[in-house]
Amino acid sequence: MASVNILLYKSKKKADGRYPITLRVIKDRKSTYICIDWVYEKDWDHKTKKVRSSHANYKRLNNLILKKMVEAEDLILERESLKKEYSAEQIxxxxxxxxxxxxxxxxxxxxxxxLKRERKFNQAGGDSGRINRFKEFLGNKDIGFHEIDEHLLRKLKVYLRSNRGVSERTVMNIFITIRFLFNRAISDGIVDQKYYPFGKGKIRIKLPETVKIGLDESEIYAIEELHLTNGSGIWHTSTSFYK
Structure with missing residues (x-):
């Protein structure tokens, strides 16, 4: 469980002598800060962690401090209740x-x-191609995550099958890439969970079964009759067929 605190951060100081009122979130012993406003130390009560009435805008600042505290605590409780991983930086x-x-x-x-930095070049190539298919469908225009809804994804599927002639498996792989990025966007606080277009009652991702097609008798006979150079790549493939 993360902790939230308010403090006057005295390690920083403006030229005019003011210090930042800081909201601090600690998670897994890592601290991250956000500056709420700047005040002189004489206008700060270290015990109550509030701006003193000596400050002209003390009511507004104290309301802002309370609002940020509640917002941070709500975000943490939401993630804890959903058992979602998060960091202080994300909050x-x-x-x-x-x-x-x-x-x-x-x-x-x-x-x-x-992916490229992690040297996962094959995955980078595959995901890049799938992302480009989605971008092509949108006419090379960018899009916000909140605009990606079930209606749009169904239209994407129709476009891919009718205009691009791709298989159902390819459509599902494109959906998987979009879903992965959507989950990352939710985790990073880019989009709210309520906009998630996948899951029960929404877009379901189901990979079709792979159909295996065997060789008939004439095709096997044709392989047996092939004259191949010993030691060649195709010779090794042919000999392994009979092992």
Whole structure:
């Protein structure tokens, strides 16, 4: 469980002598801070952790402090109740409102760059191709996560099957990539859980069974009659067929 606290952060000081009123979130022994406002130390009560009435805007500042405290605690309780992993940095990011304007393809680009840094080049290539199919469907325009709903995804599926002629498995793989990025966006505080378009009663992802097609008798006979150079790659493949 994370902890939330308010303090006057005296390690920083403006040229005019004011210190930042800071909200601190601690999770797994890691602290992250957000500055709420700046005041002189004479206007701060260290015991009550409130702005003194000597400050001209003490009521507004104390209301703002309370609002940020409640917001942080609500975010933590929500994630704890859902048993979702989170960090102090993510809570602060959500309070700041950072990432709210991050678009789908901006996050997708970051995802591909992360895969390349991890040297997962095959996955990066596959995900990049699937993301490009989605972008092509949108006419190469960017989109916010809150705009990706069930109606849009159903239209995407029709487009992929009719215009691009792709298989059901390919459609599902594209949906899996979109779902992964959506989950990352929720975790990063970019979009609210209520906009999630996947799951029960929404878009369900179900991979079709793979159909295995065997060789008939004439095809097996044709393989047996092939004249191949000993030691060649195809010779090794042919000989392993009979093992």
């Amino acid at each position: 602060i990011t959500m309070i700041k409102g950072e990432g709210k304007n991050v678009t789908f393809f901006e996050l997708a680009k970051e995802h591909i760059e992360d």
